Amino acid sequence: MTERPSKHWRRGVAEEARKLAAGTITVEDAFMAALYPVSLLDATDEALDAFESALGTLRRPSDNEVFAAVQRVVLDLNAINDQHDGAGYETGEREELCQYIDQALSDRGIDVPALTARCGLGRYEITDKWRDW
Template sequence: MTERPSKHWRDGVAEEARKLAAGTLTVEDAFMADLYPVSLLDTTDDALGSFESSLGALCNPSDDEVFAAVQRVVLDLNAINDQHDGAGYETGEREELCQYIDQALTDCGIDVPALAARYGLGRYEITDEWRDW
């Protein structure tokens, strides 16, 4: 399975904490812990873990089953973003999450470009119907 964006974000927070502890970064220049609070990281991990589980349970899924899994994870991520005052996922995070969803589907054998094309969508538009972040 593809690496979750939240792991990358968590690693960045840890690296920043190491630099703060070592004195190679000032508190004024530190921002990762504010950008990625534990609550955001944990709930995002939970949502992506549920998405991965739902994909793992699908055998030869129909388009409807794939879109249902995508809809669930997007709605979960919408709720998480809302819990963080609409600022949980900024532009970079949004792109990472969309790439993650695409790659997770691809890893499960789903031809994402073909799926999207069957519905008149571009490859990276499969989350757009539900996505608020």
């Protein structure tokens, strides 16, 4: 399965902490821990765990089943973003999450361009109906 954005974010936080400990950056230059608090990372991983689990149960899924899984993860991510004062996912994070959802579907053998075309959507509009972040 494709790498989760949260894994990338965790690496950034850890790298910044190493630099702080080594004295190669100052506290004033550090921002990763504030941008990616543990509560955001853990909640995001929980939402993505549930999404991956839902995808794992689908066998020859209908379009409705795929969209139900996408809807659930997007609504979960909306709630997480709200819990972080609407600032949990900025532009870069939103793009990473949408790319992850698309790739996770593709990894499960779902033809995302065909799926979205059948529904009158562009490929990258699969989350738009529910996404607030």
